């Protein structure tokens with residue numbers, strides 16, 4: 001489908017929806033005039049209008065005017081929204097939910113039986129087009145719908161199709177993982193402040209260190225252990241520091257964190 005022919009709707013226009021639409025527009029995947037977003041208030045919609053998108057307070061209008069409909073409300077609001085839009089959803093629609101903890105089975109149960117449903121899990125860096133996303137397709141969504149979604153959202157970062165159980169693992173690894181990385185960045189910078197460096201400079205250098213390390217991981221395709229080994233001169237500074245991190249059980253603690261967040265995501269999907 002050509003970008004100019006695609007009508008994209010967003011039910012819910014908050015931070016994550018806003019991040020995705022910025023990626024789509026910047027990459028020219030869809031013209032702003034083909035995007036319609038709904039939300040109860042104008043709090044977020046003003047920014048959408050500044051981007052050239054159309055806005056409404058009516059969720060049904062979004063469904064009536066769009067082929068591809070993103071569901072981007074908070075989880076507790078979604079059941080009411082699905083009940084509201086259900087009469088307007090047809091077999092020509094592609095419905096993509098980015099709502100955490102709501103399974104494809106639940107979406108399919110609350111929408112008409114023929115609906116093409118996909119579920120995507122983004123992470124916060126999608127708002128700067130450096131996200132990590134995974135998606136899964138429902139019973140009626142085929143290769144065409146999956147390819148369309150992947151093509152569009154690759155403008156917001158890495159976007160891979162996975163079996164649905166991996167979505168909760170992605171939450172533990174990447175959705176919540178962003179926060180672990182911020183904690184590590186904060187700790188790196190505070191270590192430098194303790195040793196006498198000004199805080200703002202230390203924060204900038206910590207962030208660039210994470211960015212550079214991540215870029216090398218992606219571009220070399222090397223295992224992290226190999227790159228870590230490359231930094232360790234025998235008897236040098238890094239191996240002394242790594243010894244301290246091992247004494248603090250950094251690796252086991254991070255693995256526990258991923259496990260805890262994944263289990264919590266699974267529990268939330270059952271609530």
Ligand SMILES: NC(=O)c1ccc[n+]([C@@H]2O[C@H](COP(=O)([O-])OP(=O)(O)OC[C@H]3O[C@@H](n4cnc5c(N)ncnc54)[C@H](OP(=O)(O)O)[C@@H]3O)[C@@H](O)[C@H]2O)c1
Nearest residue numbers: 012013014015016039040041044072073074075099100124
């Ligand atoms: N933020 C993340 O890192 C992240 C990561 C992965 C998945 N997600 C998922 O993304 C979804 C949205 O998160 P967010 O951070 O973007 O939340 P958010 O900024 O609070 O946005 C929620 C949006 O939903 C709108 N809304 C509320 N009630 C509505 C209704 N009845 N009908 C239509 N729209 C309604 C809000 O309207 P107003 O503009 O009027 O307030 C707002 O625009 C969540 O389900 C979350 O699980 C978020």
